[in-house]
Structure formats: C-alpha cells, structure tokens
Amino acid sequence: MVQTPPVTTKQDVDAADNMLGSHEGGAANLAERGAALANAALEVSHEYITPLREAGQGYAERLYKAGEQRAQEAAFYAELGYEETRDLVRSYPVQALGIAAGVGVLLGLLVARR
Numbered sequence: 001m002v003q004t005p006p007v008t009t010k011q012d013v014d015a016a017d018n019m020l021g022s023h024e025g026g027a028a029n030l031a032e033r034g035a036a037l038a039n040a041a042l043e044v045s046h047e048y049i050t051p052l053r054e055a056g057q058g059y060a061e062r063l064y065k066a067g068e069q070r071a072q073e074a075a076f077y078a079e080l081g082y083e084e085t086r087d088l089v090r091s092y093p094v095q096a097l098g099i100a101a102g103v104g105v106l107l108g109l110l111v112a113r114r
Contacts, residue, residue: 089096
C-alpha cells in the first residue's frame with residue numbers, strides 16, 4: 001500500500017492551519033459553555049438546597065427543645081425520687097442498712113463469679 005504525504009502544498013498547509021484554528025476556537029467555546037452550564041447547575045442546586053437547609057434547621061431546633069424538655073422532666077423525677085428515698089432512709093435507718101447490706105452482698109457475689 002502506498003502512502004501519500006499528509007501535507008505537500010502551501011494550500012494544504014493553510015487548510016490544515018485553518019482547521020486547527022477552528023478546532024482550538026471550538027474547544028475554547030466548548031470550555032466556556034461547560035463552565036456556564038456548571039455555574040447554572042450550581043445556582044439551581046442552591047435554590048433547592050436553601051429550603052432544605054432551613055427545614056433541617058427547623059427540625060433540629062424542635063428536636064433540641066423536645067430533648068431539653070425531656071431532660072428537665074427526668075431531672076425533676078430524679079430529684080423527687082431522691083427526696084423520697086432520703087425521707088424513707090431517715091424514717092427507717094435499720095431497714096435501710098439491711099437492704100443496703102443485702103444489695104452489696106448480692107452485687108459482690110455477681111462480680112466475684114466473673
């Protein structure tokens with residue numbers, strides 16, 4: 001098979017230069033269009049993300065307030081239980097010591113088994 005030289009005349013060289021120049025311009029134009037599309041996609045994503053972020057912050061605030069309320073309730077009941085236990089121990093000190101000793105022995109046996 002005989003191969004012909006790719007560029008042999010001045011016209012061929014000029015035509016090749018014109019084609020290269022048009023491809024370089026096309027690539028630059030394509031890069032600009034790609035950047036414009038990326039920026040447009042970024043703006044659209046911000047339009048969708050902003051309401052979602054605000055909704056998430058609203059849910060987080062409500063969850064925090066509910067957790068804070070539950071923690072206050074737990075603290076109230078713990079304080080109430082402490083006061084009742086303290087009053088019972090002061091009213092019946094011998095029984096309280098017996099219960100404490102029994103719980104201590106039981107825990108000691110359970111820990112010693114392991």
